Amino acid sequence: MAKKKEVLFCDYFDEWIEIYKVGAIAKITLDKYYNVAKQLRQICPKLFISDFDRREYQRIINEYAKTHEKQTTTDFHHHVKACIKDMFHDRLIDVDPTYKAIIKGKPPVEKKRKFLQKEELTKLLQSLNLSAGINKDWFILLVAKTGMRYAECLGITPFDFDWAENTLSVNKTWDYKGGSGFSKTKTDSSVRRIKLDWQIVGQFKPLIMNLPPNEPIFIEKLEDGMYKREFNSTINNMLLKKCKDLKITEVSLHALRHTHASILLAEGVSIHTISNRLGHADVGVTQSTYAHVLDELQKKDDQKMLAVLMQIA
Known part of the structure; x- marks a missing residue:
């Protein structure tokens, strides 16, 4: 240099x-x-x-x-x-110039809510057709129940499930844009194990037991050995239609990831646990992403705290 x-x-x-x-x-x-x-x-x-x-x-x-x-x-x-x-x-600079940097920015444009309320999610999941074998409805359920990203869910195989521990290993993605097959996760911290609930274990396990262990579950393999191209717009349009028909907040598939985290936070799951579950690089990313939920929880905590203090005499 x-x-x-x-x-x-x-x-x-x-x-x-x-x-x-x-x-x-x-x-x-x-x-x-x-x-x-x-x-x-x-x-x-x-x-x-x-x-x-x-x-x-x-x-x-x-x-x-x-x-x-x-x-x-x-x-x-x-x-x-x-x-x-x-x-x-590397000792190219003597001090860290980012120390106490002040972050500014334009006032945020009012945006539509990007997640479902707990009642709305329940309504959505109850509307899914899970009796027709492996389908897009199962894909929606897995994203909602695990908080996986779209490409992560596309990349899962039967081998990734540990039915003894009831966990799902997220260690790769599917390159749906470039068409090159399995690819690396978004970051190293995205590699993780996700605990599964009884519905996934009890209902999904039998559906994939006899599938090729290292083949993607949700991607169709064509006669020539190639895989059918997948587009996130396809499942997003499907999800939007479901939401519209159910008269709930219209959201994209990625919003189910936000819904997953928001509901867990609201129910008292620690932010560190949720950060690991989502595969965030650090808890700070989780805190900034879900600040709206944390603000609401702080208000509830303030009320609880004052109630406790009032009892101390």
Whole structure:
């Protein structure tokens, strides 16, 4: 590498992606890093590492925040910070410029609720046809009951189920976009074991007992040995129609993952347990994603706390 004075931060960030991220994370996550690199080229194209300090970093964040909401700015900050931490450990900078960075952003646009209430989810699951063998309704149920991502659920095989422990191992995905078959999980932390409930064990187990152990359960294998292409729009449209017919909140398949976590949080399951179950990199990701639920739980905890304190005399 050239002398420290001659290294542009943008160049270092590009090289860092190639060295540490390519081949180590899922394509969808890698694309996010590439997008951050593009943003940095626009915001600080001439910033040398030797000139990098807290004020320069705050300027970068402030500039990005002018056109993005706070949550998006937070995501940008986490991606850039990962690189800067390596810069610090490589001794290219003497201090961490991300220390006490202030995250700003545009006021959030009011969005539709992206999850179902517990009663709505119950209504949806009760409407599923689970007596017709392996079908898309079973796919919806598994996502709702496990919190798996779409590509993760596509990638499960009979071998991934441990019926002695009643767990499902998530250790790969299915490349439904590129058509290359099994692929890596989104991140290393996405590899996990998920506890299963009695409905999955009692009803789903018999359906897959005689299927090829290492073949994807929900993807049809064609006569020529190739696999039928899957599109998330197909199951999303199916789910939206079900929700509309049931007169419940219309959500996408990914919203079932949010529903899964939100309901568990509301029922008192610890955020650390839920974070592991979802395969989040750390509990901070879970906290920011489900802040709306945590705020409601804090209000309930405040009421409980005051009730307890009133009893102390």
